[in-house]
Amino acid sequence: MTNAPAYIPKNDHAVLGVIFMILFCVTAPILDVFAKLAAETVPVGQITAARFLVQAILMVPLAYFYDKTLTFRPKLLSRLVFRSLMLVASTYCFVAAIAVMPIADALAIVFVEPFILLLIGKYIYAEEVGPRRLTASIIGFLGVILIIQPSFVAFGWITLFPLGTALCFALYMISTRSLSRHMNTIAMQAHTAWIGAAIVIPVIVLADGSGIAAIDPVMPNGVYWWYLIGMGIAATVAHLFMSYALSVAPSSTLAPLHYLEIVSAVILGYIIFSDIPNASAVAGMLIVMSCGLYIVYREQKIARQTQL
Numbered sequence: 001m002t003n004a005p006a007y008i009p010k011n012d013h014a015v016l017g018v019i020f021m022i023l024f025c026v027t028a029p030i031l032d033v034f035a036k037l038a039a040e041t042v043p044v045g046q047i048t049a050a051r052f053l054v055q056a057i058l059m060v061p062l063a064y065f066y067d068k069t070l071t072f073r074p075k076l077l078s079r080l081v082f083r084s085l086m087l088v089a090s091t092y093c094f095v096a097a098i099a100v101m102p103i104a105d106a107l108a109i110v111f112v113e114p115f116i117l118l119l120i121g122k123y124i125y126a127e128e129v130g131p132r133r134l135t136a137s138i139i140g141f142l143g144v145i146l147i148i149q150p151s152f153v154a155f156g157w158i159t160l161f162p163l164g165t166a167l168c169f170a171l172y173m174i175s176t177r178s179l180s181r182h183m184n185t186i187a188m189q190a191h192t193a194w195i196g197a198a199i200v201i202p203v204i205v206l207a208d209g210s211g212i213a214a215i216d217p218v219m220p221n222g223v224y225w226w227y228l229i230g231m232g233i234a235a236t237v238a239h240l241f242m243s244y245a246l247s248v249a250p251s252s253t254l255a256p257l258h259y260l261e262i263v264s265a266v267i268l269g270y271i272i273f274s275d276i277p278n279a280s281a282v283a284g285m286l287i288v289m290s291c292g293l294y295i296v297y298r299e300q301k302i303a304r305q306t307q308l
Contacts, residue, residue, distance in 0.1 A: 014248075014249045014250075014253055016244075016245075016248045016249065017245045017246070017248045017249020017250075017253060017254055018245075018249065018253070018254070018257060019245075020241045020242075020244045020245035020248070021241070021242070021245040021249075021254045021257045021258070022257060022260060023241045024238050024241035024242045024245060024261075025257065025258065025260040025261040025263075025264055026264050027234055027237050027238040027241060028234075028238040028261055028264070029103060029107070029261060029264045029265040029268050030230075030234045030238075030268070031051075031231055031234035031235045031238055032094070032098055032103045032107070032265065032268075033103065033268050033272055034227045034228070034230040034231035034234060035047055035051070035094075035095045035098060035227075035231050036098045036099065036103060036273070037224075037227045037272075038050075038220075038224055038227035038228055038231065039095060039098070039099035040224075041218065041220070041221065041224055042218060042220055042224055042227075042228065043213060043214055043215055043216060043217060043218065044092060044095045044096045044099060044214050044215075045092065045200065045203065045204055045207065045214050045215035045217075046204055046215070046217045046218070047095050047228065047231070048088060048091050048092045048095060048200055049197065049200040049201050049203075049204045050228040050229075050231065050232060051091060051228075051231050051232050051235055052088065052091075052193055052194075052196035052197040052199075052200060052201075052232075053197045053201065053232065054228070054229055054231070054232020054233065054235075054236070055189075055193040055196075055197075055232050055235050055236050055239075056190070056193035056194040056196075056197045057232075058193075058232070058233065058236045059186075059189050059190040059193045059194075059236055060190045060193070060194055062186065062190070063186045063187050063189070063190035063191075064190075066184075066186050066187075067184065067186065067187055070187060070190060070191070072182070072183060072187070072191065073182070076179065076182055076183070079175055079178060079179055080179065080188075080191050080192065080195055081195055081199075082171075082175055083172055083175040083176060083179060083188075083192055084191075084192045084195035084196040084199060085196075085199060086168045086169070086171045086172035086175065087168070087169075087172050087192060087196055088196045088199055088200050089164070089168040090164075090165045090168035090169045090172060091165075093161040093162065093164035093165040093168065094106060094110065094161070094162060094165040096158060096161050096214070097109075097158060097159070097161040097162050097165070099158075100155045100158055101151050101154075101155050101158070101159060102151075102269050102273070102275035102277065102281075103265045103268070103269045103273075103275070104262060104265040104266040104269050104275065104277055104281075104285070105147055105151055105277060105281050106161075106162045106165075107162075107261065107262055107265045108144075108147050108262055108281070108284060108285040108288055108289075109144050109147055109148060109159075109162035109163060109165075109166065110162045110165045110166045110169065111166075111259070111262065111288050111289070111292060112140060112141060112144050112163070112166045112288065113166040113167075113169050113170045113173070114255075114292050114295055114296075115136075115137035115140045115141060115291070115292075115295070116166055116167055116170040117170045117173060117174070118133055118134075118137055118295060119137065120170060120174065122134075130298070130302075132294075132298055133294075133295050133298050133299075136291040136294045136295050136298075137291070137295070139287060139291050140287065140288050140291035140292060140295075142287065143283070143284040143285070143286070143287025143288040143291065144163075144284060144288060145284070146280050146281070146283050146284030146287065147280070147281045147284035147285065147288075148160070148284075149280060150278055150280050150281065151281070176188070185243040185246065185247065186240075186243060189239050189240075189243065193236075203215060204217050205217075255296045256293055256296050259289045259292060259293065262285060262289065
């Protein structure tokens with residue numbers, strides 16, 4: 001899915017991309033809802049393993065049907081393993097967080113990821129980053145503090161886990177950009193799913209009977225099986241929406257829409273868990289979203305100037 005289908009008029013590509021991005025923003029929080037529901041009785045590590053296992057069962061046949069092959073150059077294996085490891089760590093941290101705190105609050109903290117990418121680009125890859133974007137990043141982090149502070153008082157150190165999600169997801173995105181030059185997004189998602197399952201499932205098996213609450217597996221009862229399966233299905237569908245959106249529209253067009261995911265998370269959190277963000281959290285969310293959108297705007301402006 002690296003190219004837009006030929007039968008779609010070129011002028012409609014951006015519209016289709018926007019539609020699929022909005023569908024992603026609606027679907028992705030459903031994954032989080034299933035994970036939070038499952039976390040009532042199922043350990044976080046087991047939930048993480050279930051997400052990757054179900055996603056692998058769905059994605060590998062789909063990728064083979066699409067590509068007719070899942071082979072890749074051996075030199076790409078280390079990058080695929082790193083990408084999968086970062087997504088496993090990102091997922092674990094986020095599930096651990098939303099097990100005790102509202103989804104929208106945790107998700108808003110995760111949205112410092114664009115700021116982290118900016119700083120990685122500047123200090124590791126020596127990319128030119130102007131003072132405006134750096135200032136926006138600093139203000140965005142201050143917004144995160146507004147979200148974390150009341151949650152930290154209520155839930156303790158677990159509130160910092162979304163920052164781990166943001167860091168790991170930023171590294172996941174960097175590896176995605178690197179791998180996208182060598183394979184299509186569907187194949188990438190399939191390999192990430194089965195490698196992620198191969199990483200986390202042995203850990204859960206070895207932890208059986210260990211007494212370590214986060215990874216000692218349990219036998220899910222009744223509806224909790226469906227929560228785990230639903231989480232894997234929602235993850236697969238959400239990532240497909242995202243992949244297709246990026247295949248037909250530029251990321252610069254889609255990036256601002258990603259913040260709609262916070263809106264969806266707030267709505268679902270209220271409907272299902274009766275979670276209502278407090279004033280400090282709402283202020284922090286607005287600051288993070290505003291700074292993120294400003295960074296997107298500046299990057300688009302700089303890209304246009306470079307092309308002239």
